[in-house]
Amino acid sequence: MEIHIKNVSKFYYSGGKTIKALDNVDLTIPANQIFTLLGPSGCGKTTLLRCIVGLESPDSGEIEIGGEVVWSSAKNIFVPTENRGLGMVFQTYAIWPHMNVFNNVAYPLQTRKLPKDVIRRKVEKTLRFVQLEGFEGRPATKLSGGQQQRVALARALVAEPKVILFDEPLSNLDAKLREETREELRTFLTDLQITAVYVTHDRIEALALSDIVAVMNKGQIIEAGAPRKIYFNAAHRFVADFIGRTNLIESTVTSQEGAVTRVDCAIGSVTCRKQADMKPDDKVTLCLRPEFIRLKRGDADQSQNVFNGQIQSLVFIGEAYEGEITIQDARLFIKIEPDSDIGVGDSVNFTVDPENCLLVSR
Amino acid sequence: MAHKRSVLTPTLIAIVGFLTVCPVIMLVFGSFSTGLGAFGEFTLDKYIKAYTDPELFGIIVNTIIFVLGSSIVATGLALFLAYLNTRTDIPFKFLFRIISIIPMMIPHILFSVSWVLLLNPSNGLINLFLRQIPGLEDMAINIYSLPGMILVEGLLDLPIAYLILAPALASFDIALEESSKVCGSTTLRTLFRVTLPVLRPAILAAFILSLVRSLASFAVPSVIGMPGRIYVLATHIYQSVATGFAADFGKAAAIGMSVLATSVTLIYVYRYLTAEGEKYVTISSRGYRPTVIELKGAKYPLFGIVGILSMVLIVLPVLVLFYTSLVPYSMIPSAKAFSMMSWKHWIEVINDPISLLSLKNSVFLGVVGATLGVTLSIFVAYVIVKIRSHASGVLESLSFLSFSFPGIVIGVGFMWFFVRTPLYATIWSLLIGYIATYLPYGVRPLTSAFVQVHSHLEESSQVCGAGAFTTMRRIVIPLLIPGIVSGWILMATMFVRELTLSVVLSRPGTEVLAVQIFRFSEDGLWGQLSALGIMMIFISTALVLMATFVGIKFKPVEEGG
Numbered sequence: 044m045e046i047h048i049k050n051v052s053k054f055y056y057s058g059g060k061t062i063k064a065l066d067n068v069d070l071t072i073p074a075n076q077i078f079t080l081l082g083p084s085g086c087g088k089t090t091l092l093r094c095i096v097g098l099e100s101p102d103s104g105e106i107e108i109g110g111e112v113v114w115s116s117a118k119n120i121f122v123p124t125e126n127r128g129l130g131m132v133f134q135t136y137a138i139w140p141h142m143n144v145f146n147n148v149a150y151p152l153q154t155r156k157l158p159k160d161v162i163r164r165k166v167e168k169t170l171r172f173v174q175l176e177g178f179e180g181r182p183a184t185k186l187s188g189g190q191q192q193r194v195a196l197a198r199a200l201v202a203e204p205k206v207i208l209f210d211e212p213l214s215n216l217d218a219k220l221r222e223e224t225r226e227e228l229r230t231f232l233t234d235l236q237i238t239a240v241y242v243t244h245d246r247i248e249a250l251a252l253s254d255i256v257a258v259m260n261k262g263q264i265i266e267a268g269a270p271r272k273i274y275f276n277a278a279h280r281f282v283a284d285f286i287g288r289t290n291l292i293e294s295t296v297t298s299q300e301g302a303v304t305r306v307d308c309a310i311g312s313v314t315c316r317k318q319a320d321m322k323p324d325d326k327v328t329l330c331l332r333p334e335f336i337r338l339k340r341g342d343a344d345q346s347q348n349v350f351n352g353q354i355q356s357l358v359f360i361g362e363a364y365e366g367e368i369t370i371q372d373a374r375l376f377i378k379i380e381p382d383s384d385i386g387v388g389d390s391v392n393f394t395v396d397p398e399n400c401l402l403v404s405r
Numbered sequence: 406m407a408h409k410r411s412v413l414t415p416t417l418i419a420i421v422g423f424l425t426v427c428p429v430i431m432l433v434f435g436s437f438s439t440g441l442g443a444f445g446e447f448t449l450d451k452y453i454k455a456y457t458d459p460e461l462f463g464i465i466v467n468t469i470i471f472v473l474g475s476s477i478v479a480t481g482l483a484l485f486l487a488y489l490n491t492r493t494d495i496p497f498k499f500l501f502r503i504i505s506i507i508p509m510m511i512p513h514i515l516f517s518v519s520w521v522l523l524l525n526p527s528n529g530l531i532n533l534f535l536r537q538i539p540g541l542e543d544m545a546i547n548i549y550s551l552p553g554m555i556l557v558e559g560l561l562d563l564p565i566a567y568l569i570l571a572p573a574l575a576s577f578d579i580a581l582e583e584s585s586k587v588c589g590s591t592t593l594r595t596l597f598r599v600t601l602p603v604l605r606p607a608i609l610a611a612f613i614l615s616l617v618r619s620l621a622s623f624a625v626p627s628v629i630g631m632p633g634r635i636y637v638l639a640t641h642i643y644q645s646v647a648t649g650f651a652a653d654f655g656k657a658a659a660i661g662m663s664v665l666a667t668s669v670t671l672i673y674v675y676r677y678l679t680a681e682g683e684k685y686v687t688i689s690s691r692g693y694r695p696t697v698i699e700l701k702g703a704k705y706p707l708f709g710i711v712g713i714l715s716m717v718l719i720v721l722p723v724l725v726l727f728y729t730s731l732v733p734y735s736m737i738p739s740a741k742a743f744s745m746m747s748w749k750h751w752i753e754v755i756n757d758p759i760s761l762l763s764l765k766n767s768v769f770l771g772v773v774g775a776t777l778g779v780t781l782s783i784f785v786a787y788v789i790v791k792i793r794s795h796a797s798g799v800l801e802s803l804s805f806l807s808f809s810f811p812g813i814v815i816g817v818g819f820m821w822f823f824v825r826t827p828l829y830a831t832i833w834s835l836l837i838g839y840i841a842t843y844l845p846y847g848v849r850p851l852t853s854a855f856v857q858v859h860s861h862l863e864e865s866s867q868v869c870g871a872g873a874f875t876t877m878r879r880i881v882i883p884l885l886i887p888g889i890v891s892g893w894i895l896m897a898t899m900f901v902r903e904l905t906l907s908v909v910l911s912r913p914g915t916e917v918l919a920v921q922i923f924r925f926s927e928d929g930l931w932g933q934l935s936a937l938g939i940m941m942i943f944i945s946t947a948l949v950l951m952a953t954f955v956g957i958k959f960k961p962v963e964e965g966g
Binding site: 096097098123124125126127128129130131133134135136137139140141150151154155195198199202208 | 859861862864865866867868869870871872875879880883884
């Protein structure tokens with residue numbers, strides 16, 4: 044079920060100031076894919092989700108779910124939340140504390156007035172699906188965080204909605220459980236072939252779960268694409284920076300020939316993969332991710348994309364060393380293997396593959 | 406939805422505004438009028454008469470001593486108990502909960518009377534007992550004195566001070582104390598340099614609330630003060646309207662104005678302090694328990710003090726009343742006393758038409774009043790918590806205002822109003838007055854109940870396909886039931902025992918229990934008083950049990966279908 048969002052804007056007024064929560068958002072969420080809205084807090088991602096589900100109304104624009112217009116300012120259409128037939132998992136899970144697991148999950152079916160035996164069968168099936176068989180009679184509040192999360196998922200799925208929406212559903216779980224649940228969720232959603240819209244501020248969650256990631260900032264969709272595309276090939280500096288730790292270096296284009304673009308920057312002349320046509324003297328930003336900086340001890344002769352520097356600091360974080368390296372006046376974040384014997388003060392050289400040198404607009 | 410809300414808030418502001426502002430306005434107008442009958446004529450006579458009264462100075466001095474003294478007793482004891490409970494290894498901690506709740510169930514007038522029965526100079530039980538000891542034949546501890554009043558009022562205000570201090574102490578971040586100790590301070594020094602200063606807003610809040618309570622108190626000044634000819638402002642106002650040849654409501658209103666102004670100011674300071682206190686007292690989110698101080702040798706002596714306090718607060722009053730209701734006249738418990746016991750006083754009360762009427766009226770006011778009051782509170786709390794506009798802020802302030810109303814003063818204000826309506830001298834005038842004065846007791850538990858109903862709980866019901874009505878029926882109401890039950894219990898018990906407002910508004914035909922008990926005490930009919938008092942406690946308890954039962958019956962947990 045496709046979702047079309049056309050020119051949707053929403054404003055908040057507080058203390059005489061207008062805050063653009065959604066600024067002319069135009070977006071198509073394709074059917075049967077896991078679509079993630081990623082962005083810093085206050086970027087409008089939750090507002091957009093709540094507009095889709097109908098808990099908030101935009102100020103202008105149109106929202107269409109599966110060919111049906113559910114909200115339109117021009118046509119004066121507003122389909123109330125309860126008639127949109129969607130499923131949603133809330134950040135707080137919103138498990139009703141006065142009901143047991145069965146009633147929590149059965150609720151969407153009960154409001155649709157289905158016969159009792161049908162409800163019982165469907166609830167059983169859904170609970171089996173989320174691996175909560177036999178939990179029917181438990182008071183919902185007596186469950187662990189992860190189990191409550193699965194009750195919330197079961198409740199969102201039980202009525203076989205066209206679209207399921209997630210509002211930061213993993214943010215209340217501890218780190219280990221979050222990773223496990225993330226994998227589970229991925230499996231569940233892939234098995235179901237359902238359109239899922241997922242809101243998060245956690246880039247790893249977004250990359251691991253999604254078919255498509257849309258990065259938002261200040262009420263606008265900056266860029267949308269597959270996780271690999273967003274990570275390796277972002278077009279915007281904000282996106283490249285937000286999606287993973289990176290070195291951003293101000294650069295000037297010197298030449299473009301064949302499949303490469305050459306730029307000048309604080310660490311010297313860098314050869315990059317050609318992504319778009321650029322003119323000499325264009326100001327761009329070079330993104331170098333720490334994991335693509337390959338270190339070797341000693342000095343090296345100056346050839347393509349080889350640089351000399353000195354280790355400034357190293358911090359052991361278990362799976363790797365993180366640290367800083369100085370190349371002339373520039374400082375770069377680096378990440379090296381945990382069993383490396385390189386130490387602080389060592390002179391090193393490093394190479395970067397032109398494939399991993401990303402140029403984005405400033 | 407938006408339309409309904411836009412009507413709801415103004416309607417509630419109008420209702421609550423009428424209930425709380427109307428008596429105040431009537432009081433102001435009344436204080437400038439010549440009398441209840443001649444309302445329109447402006448005069449300053451009443452103020453001149455009230456404030457040039459030569460007795461007034463002495464009364465104000467008495468009031469200040471009484472109010473400050475009892476608040477110091479209440480706050481000091483509460484701090485002692487709260488500290489012992491939350492921070493030490495004192496045994497039997499459940500007693501503290503009982504101490505903090507049970508005295509709310511014993512009506513203030515009965516508590517005061519029980520102390521009169523124990524310590525009045527002519528035949529108080531303790532005095533009679535002491536006189537049997539050789540050398541103490543002339544013993545007469547006199548409860549009819551300022552120290553006596555301060556002691557009893559202090560004990561009565563203890564629970565409310567405890568309820569403010571205990572949570573503040575419990576949420577106190579232990580790291581503050583620990584860092585003081587790391588810096589080299591002793592436990593005692595830490596207590597005075599760190600713990601108490603950090604708790605200052607809570608301590609002040611408890612103290613100020615006790616000030617407001619004792620300023621408004623009528624039971625102690627009337628039952629204990631008046632027989633000893635010790636008058637405070639509350640009893641002074643009562644005298645102007647209830648004794649002598651001509652009741653002077655204008656003079657009462659003129660004096661009432663300054664009592665009301667003092668009380669409103671104090672409550673304003675209290676609200677400021679509690680808002681400040683939330684910033685000040687650090688609440689640790691991790692919920693680790695504060696380290697417990699080992700009392701060692703002091704453990705059992707300290708527990709002894711707590712044990713005596715709980716005896717004095719709970720067991721003694723009920724026991725004394727029950728005993729007095731059975732013996733023909735005041736005598737110390739002995740074989741002779743037990744042989745003379747009978748149900749005589751109980752039978753007299755049951756055959757007394759006015760006592761029966763007061764029973765009937767009080768039960769009606771308790772049940773119907775609490776039901777109406779809680780219904781209003783549900784809407785008010787909903788608007789305060791869920792709508793959150795400027796208008797709902799106004800409503801919150803209005804509904805909190807009556808918290809500062811001294812019952813007797815507001816009763817005088819209502820008198821000016823009701824005398825102009827057909828409601829005068831009907832039970833409905835009492836009902837309206839009760840709801841107006843005790844509205845915060847219903848609104849508070851319901852606001853906290855509404856706060857618990859997180860908006861996600863309603864929204865997820867909507868997403869699941871439920872309309873507004875279904876969401877209300879299956880999600881919101883069931884989650885509110887505990888709040889509704891406790892609001893109802895609070896209001897019903899307050900209404901059954903109400904004295905200060907009723908003593909002004911009650912007229913022949915609308916007698917209520919507390920007023921009837923007050924009349925018995927004026928006439929010295931202790932036996933009948935005690936019998937009726939025990940009945941009153943039974944009714945309160947029965948209402949509490951009934952409400953709890955109904956709450957369990959509609960227990961929100963739905964069984965698996």
